């Protein structure tokens with residue numbers, strides 16, 4: 001201020017004073033502009049920081065609730081078996097034992113019914129919530145086909161086996177009256193056994209097609225679960241589902257995974273497999289012999305199966321599905337080439353004779369490969385030479401696989 005006064009005192013004329021004041025005002029205005037710009041900048045920084053703060057607060061809340069979630073003890077899954085009164089219910093835990101438990105007030109009493117799946121508090125075993133009443137997703141995860149498209153015409157050879165399975169599975173489903181009239185019980189289950197790729201699944205699907213049945217396809221190893229009681233529950237639900245969808249055919253491939261005979265030294269894993277087998281036996285014993293649910297098992301290892309599975313009332317028909325002989329291979333080749341454009345020189349019997357030891361799946365692959373040879377040469381027909389080339393390639397691949405397996409065994 002003193003300096004400003006000194007300056008104005010120095011002014012000689014009003015013009016000088018006027019110019020001085022104009023300059024001062026201009027300077028202050030530009031300073032004002034700068035300050036306004038700074039305020040705008042600071043306000044935008046403030047807004048950015050505020051939104052960041054809100055974001056971080058949200059993040060912290062999420063992490064806190066995640067921590068809470070992780071800290072909550074797991075709930076036990078159980079099934080309601082009996083309702084004594086709205087507050088007291090008998091449940092069977094997935095581990096097996098039954099308990100009389102209390103029900104949390106948050107549970108809607110209308111959905112609490114016998115058979116409902118629920119979660120239980122680990123300490124008090126009180127019912128915390130009722131799970132949706134669908135069958136287990138793992139059971140639904142298996143292949144469930146509404147009358148498969150495969151027919152007996154798609155099967156090469158196996159005439160005797162087709163006849164046997166028609167008698168044991170198809171007839172009781174399509175003509176139950178015949179069995180009633182005579183007064184005999186049809187077989188409950190049929191076991192197909194033989195080497196891989198010989199048409200066991202194909203045969204089971206064809207029966208389902210013929211009987212317009214739902215085809216429930218599961219694999220024994222899928223039923224073996226890590227957790228105690230889970231495998232048995234899956235079996236129970238599989239049979240419940242089959243009953244609900246009847247007429248239906250349950251097809252259990254690799255049944256040896258749960259049905260291998262018991263050994264002396266059992267690990268806890270073995271005991272779980274054992275429990276699953278017990279449930280399968282109980283389920284088979286529990287359903288109507290003349291009903292419209294049939295069970296077909298398949299295995300490559302009948303030699304290791306538990307005798308309990310083969311008792312009457314369980315798998316009471318055992319059908320061998322062997323590797324095809326030359327005539328069988330000829331029929332299979334015919335099936336797989338019926339839609340192919342074949343040249344006149346194709347001698348299918350010769351191909352059948354050259355494929356000793358091959359199964360139906362191999363023969364299917366050979367036909368496809370022969371077709372690929374023709375396509376590569378841009379031919380419109382598949383020739384005998386294409387089949388021979390396919391056979392050679394197949395033999396080469398097979399021998400290569402064998403060498404790799406042998407090498408693997410050496411380094412194992």
Ligand SMILES: Nc1ncnc2c1ncn2[C@@H]1O[C@H](COP(=O)(O)OP(=O)(O)OP(=O)(O)O)[C@@H](O)[C@H]1O
Pocket residue numbers: 154155156157158195196197198199200201202203253298299300332335359360361362364
């Ligand atoms: N007898 C057959 N007639 C026609 N095709 C066959 C025959 N056997 C096998 N195949 C062909 O091989 C494929 C595999 O057969 P499939 O799955 O039925 O064998 P599988 O005996 O059930 O084998 P795995 O024991 O490995 O389960 C079939 O989809 C079919 O293309």
